[in-house]
Structure formats: C-alpha cells, structure tokens
Amino acid sequence: MKKIAVLTSGGDAPGMNAAIRAVVRKAAYHGIEVVGINHGYEGFINGSIEPLDLGSVGGIIQRGGTKLYSARCLKFKEDAVQEQGIAKMREANVEGLVVIGGDGSYRGAMALVKKGFPVVGVPGTIDNDVPGTEYTIGFDTALNTVVESIDKIRDTATSHENSFIVEVMGRDAGDIALWAGLAAGAETVLIPEEEYNLDEIIARLERGATRSKKHSIIIVAEGVMAGSELAKLIKDKAGIETRVSVLGHIQRGGSPTARDRVLASRFGAHAVELLMEGKSGRAVGIRNHQLIDYDMTEAFEKHHESDVGLYTLMKELSI
Known part of the structure; x- marks a missing residue:
C-alpha cells in the first residue's frame, strides 16, 4: 500500500493519540503516506481528511483524548452512505483504513470490509469490553483515575464517618468497577455481569458497624443502576444514610x-503491518502479553465476560 487512513470512533480513550502516532510513524518508516480522518465515520463519508506526517504527530503521545476528534454517525449504517465514504477515500487514493474504537466502531469497519475496502481495527475504549483482547487502550488510565478518586473519597469518608457510593462508568461491562474495587479495597462492588443482593450489601454495612467500622465504600457500575438509586434502596430498607459520588467523564480524560x-504503540504499529500484509477485517489484540490479530466480527458477535475469579477474590478480601 502507498496510502492509508486512520480514524477514531466512539467514546474517546486515553492512549488513542499514542495509537495514531504509532500508525503514522510505522507507516512512514515503510514509506507509506498517512492521512487522518476527522470526526470518525462522519468525516469518512464527508472526506474530511488531513495529511499526517512525523511532525504532525509529534508531542501527542502524552495527550489524552484524540487528535482526530470523535463523533457518532448513525447514518453510517446505510449502504448508500458507506458507498459514499468509500468513494471519497478512493478519490483521495486511500487504499486502507485503521479504525480505533470499540465494538460499535468495528461494526462500521466490517461494513466497509464487506464492500471490499480494507480495514484493520484497534481496540480503544476505557470499558475494556472488546471480546478477543485482554486489554483495550484507555482502560489502565481510567482505572488509575478511578482508584485515585476513591482513595480521596475514602479520606473524607473516614473523617466524617460516612459510607460512600461511588458510581463509575460501565454500561454493559464492569471491569472498571471490579478492578477499581479490588485495588481500592472497596467493601462492595456491583457490576452488570453479576446479580447483586441488596440484603447482602446491607449486611456488609451492618457487620462493619458491629466491629466499629466507621465508613464503607460501595462501587456501582452505571449499567447496574445509578448511585442515587442504590442509596435510596439502602435508606428505604435499612435506614442507613450514604453519600453518593458520580465520577462521570473525568474517567475518560x-x-x-x-x-x-506502550499498548497503543504496539497496537497501532501492528495494524499497519497487517494492512501491509494484505489482511483486512482483522482486529488487533493482546493475549498473554503477546500481540495477536483475529476476525473482527468476534468483537461484536461475542459478549464480554467479567473475571469471575477476580470478583470472588474481591468479595473474600472485603469480608
């Protein structure tokens, strides 16, 4: 290939810029020209591209968010709109595409693949919910942000002898809540993949009180319920007051x-290698610390599964 493009789609994630940088520099090393597509698939169908060279991706490896911006494009599901985008790319002599995003982004990528346009996917989402890879770009940063926030909340909880409910992101996947709960020593964690028991949550709070424990931290993924809803359930059933903190979009920045x-750099470079080898419809991933590539459809045809062993360990350690 002589010219490829890169875009970011869906929710932004820290490390996307590092992946963009890796795509550009790996391609440049092999004499391949790269253009960036602004605003995801919206830019793809409108031909909103800009040249990317060594200088334009200098100084971005440490920046959060995405240099290329991101936007959701519902009309991209239409065949005619997809064809329009492919035509725009061919007019610009673009021969292949690297898509950085989650399972929704991969669905759009596969639509292009089925129409004969080469695409390779790179998993970028803080939720760590792309099947086929153990980790996604942005998860580690978001996890550290949440743990740091919980540590600070615990200082206040201790000072005022209050129990806190911390609501974190995770609509369909509970990895942020689960990993943060274990790392921050939370007493209870609620994730979408596991059924919760309100009586058990209350029993933990009451058991802590009997041994003179002055505060507790409960982490709830947004996909289970809102933190305020959980606080009301606990108050109505047991008369226990809790404070609620919603971390929100701070987790993405x-x-x-x-x-x-490092993960983003490895993923971005490997995506270029796959395009150079003539591969398409593949997703980059990591398993057992080794780079892999697999059929992109696996990322949205299979369901994310939580680490049951980790969930069990969290419950055991929070006794």
Missing part, C-alpha cells in the same frame, strides 16, 4: 499511563 502508551 487525562494523560495516558505508561502501560496505555
């Missing part, structure tokens, strides 16, 4: 951790 920068 910030400079990526070293782990995310």
